[in-house]
Amino acid sequence: xxxxxxxxxxxxxxxxxxxxxxxxxxxxxxxxxxxxxxxxxxxxxxxxxxxxxxxxxxxxxxxxxxxxxxxxxxxxxxxxxxxxxxxxxxxxxxxxxxxxxxxxxxxxxxxxxxxxxxxxxxxxxxxxxxxxxxxxxxxxxxxxxxxxxxxxxxxxxxxxxxxxxxxxxxxxxxxxxxxxxxxxxxxxxxxxxxxxxxxxxxxxxxxxxxxxxxxxxxxxxxxxxxxxxxxxxxxxxxxxxxxxxxxxxxxxxxxxxxxxxxxxxxxxxxxxxxxxxxxxxxxxxxxxxxxxxxxxxxxxxxxxxxxxxxxxxxxxxxxxxxxxxxxxxxxxxxxxxxxxxxxxxxxxxxxxxxxxxxxxxxxxxxxxxxxxxxxxxxxxxxxxxxxxxxxxxxxxxxxxxxxxxxxxxxxxxxxxxxxxxxxxxxxxxxxxxxxx
Numbered sequence: 001x002x003x004x005x006x007x008x009x010x011x012x013x014x015x016x017x018x019x020x021x022x023x024x025x026x027x028x029x030x031x032x033x034x035x036x037x038x039x040x041x042x043x044x045x046x047x048x049x050x051x052x053x054x055x056x057x058x059x060x061x062x063x064x065x066x067x068x069x070x071x072x073x074x075x076x077x078x079x080x081x082x083x084x085x086x087x088x089x090x091x092x093x094x095x096x097x098x099x100x101x102x103x104x105x106x107x108x109x110x111x112x113x114x115x116x117x118x119x120x121x122x123x124x125x126x127x128x129x130x131x132x133x134x135x136x137x138x139x140x141x142x143x144x145x146x147x148x149x150x151x152x153x154x155x156x157x158x159x160x161x162x163x164x165x166x167x168x169x170x171x172x173x174x175x176x177x178x179x180x181x182x183x184x185x186x187x188x189x190x191x192x193x194x195x196x197x198x199x200x201x202x203x204x205x206x207x208x209x210x211x212x213x214x215x216x217x218x219x220x221x222x223x224x225x226x227x228x229x230x231x232x233x234x235x236x237x238x239x240x241x242x243x244x245x246x247x248x249x250x251x252x253x254x255x256x257x258x259x260x261x262x263x264x265x266x267x268x269x270x271x272x273x274x275x276x277x278x279x280x281x282x283x284x285x286x287x288x289x290x291x292x293x294x295x296x297x298x299x300x301x302x303x304x305x306x307x308x309x310x311x312x313x314x315x316x317x318x319x320x321x322x323x324x325x326x327x328x329x330x331x332x333x334x335x336x337x338x339x340x341x342x343x344x345x346x347x348x349x350x351x352x353x354x355x356x357x358x359x360x361x362x363x364x365x366x367x368x369x370x371x372x373x374x375x376x377x378x379x380x381x382x383x384x385x386x387x388x389x390x391x392x393x394x395x396x397x398x399x400x401x402x403x404x405x406x407x408x409x410x411x412x413x414x415x416x417x418x419x420x421x422x423x424x425x426x427x428x429x430x431x432x433x434x435x436x
Contacts, residue, residue: 088113094177124162145259148268182278192221192281194273210289212425218302314361314378319348322396
């Protein structure tokens with residue numbers, strides 16, 4: 001009797017295991033007619049199950065909440081202009097600076113009365129308590145009664161990416177400015193130029209020559225600031241190059257005030273353009289339409305920079321030489337300014353030179369030097385005449401700098417290497433502009 005009970009118990013256990021096995025097979029294969037688990041079929045089933053779960057997640061996904069204004073950020077096309085915040089304080093533009101890891105700042109370009117101190121506050125949302133901004137005065141305002149500088153405020157952590165900055169004086173909301181981002185555009189260009197066309201009655205022929213020769217030298221990105229002094233024909237030329245996608249044009253209409261201002265706030269233009277170039281171009285220079293940065297041995301500045309640049313350099317500063325700006329015996333009938341002038345000052349002036357900088361590594365740029373890198377580890381390289389020179393096709397005035405002697409001249413035919421290419425480009429484009 002005991003043996004029979006034991007056998008019956010074993011049978012019940014085996015039967016229960018068989019039932020469980022069958023249920024497992026049904027779960028995996030949704031069919032009771034399979035008695036053997038095929039490992040390949042099992043893997044196929046698991047793959048299908050994984051795909052189904054992913055599809056369900058995509059179908060049921062809800063996007064994260066975003067700042068409502070961020071949907072219209074890219075639709076903002078407000079013209080840049082100087083806006084008065086209060087007496088003696090004007091602002092021009094605002095930037096969302098994300099260059100330092102773990103630190104984001106709002107930067108506002110401003111023109112201020114130098115004898116006053118301003119308590120400016122900002123917020124990234126109109127109903128949030130504003131934070132006081134700090135002011136940094138540019139180094140090269142040259143004792144003018146008005147000068148340029150930057151208001152800065154650190155952005156709180158986990159703050160949603162905004163579209164605008166709201167500017168307060170005390171508790172009163174004065175204005176709001178659209179924010180330009182330093183990280184929102186993939187780097188498309190290698191070398192660009194920022195150029196002032198204000199207080200400069202340039203001729204169309206010289207402007208076209210500047211645009212075409214600068215492109216031959218490697219520039220593919222131009223930001224031009226203009227005022228009302230330029231002629232209608234030059235405006236037509238600007239529109240032409242805008243339509244080609246080469247140029248961005250910004251108005252530079254200074255506010256009216258009682259007081260002096262060095263070089264039409266050119267130092268403010270330079271720094272505004274530098275911040276505007278972050279994320280859009282790797283290198284940028286600042287020069288007038290009569291100036292050209294020319295490599296001594298390389299054909300283009302792009303060739304030079306690609307072959308000599310290392311990460312530690314945030315900029316390259318280049319000395320300037322002056323060419324005779326008149327029709328000479330070398331080419332009295334030549335229209336192209338850069339091809340008819342063959343004599344230049346023997347000495348190179350570092351006080352009249354220009355710098356090519358990496359905008360993502362600079363906090364403040366100066367007229368002829370880098371005033372302040374964005375991080376202390378970066379350095380500036382002073383280039384020799386054996387590497388490159390700034391060719392200035394303007395009159396050399398003795399006494400402007402102490403390191404140049406205008407009467408000591410030498411022959412220089414470097415620009416002749418670009419003559420054929422420049423002449424073709426100039427003639428093709430001047431015809432297109434004049435036909436408008």
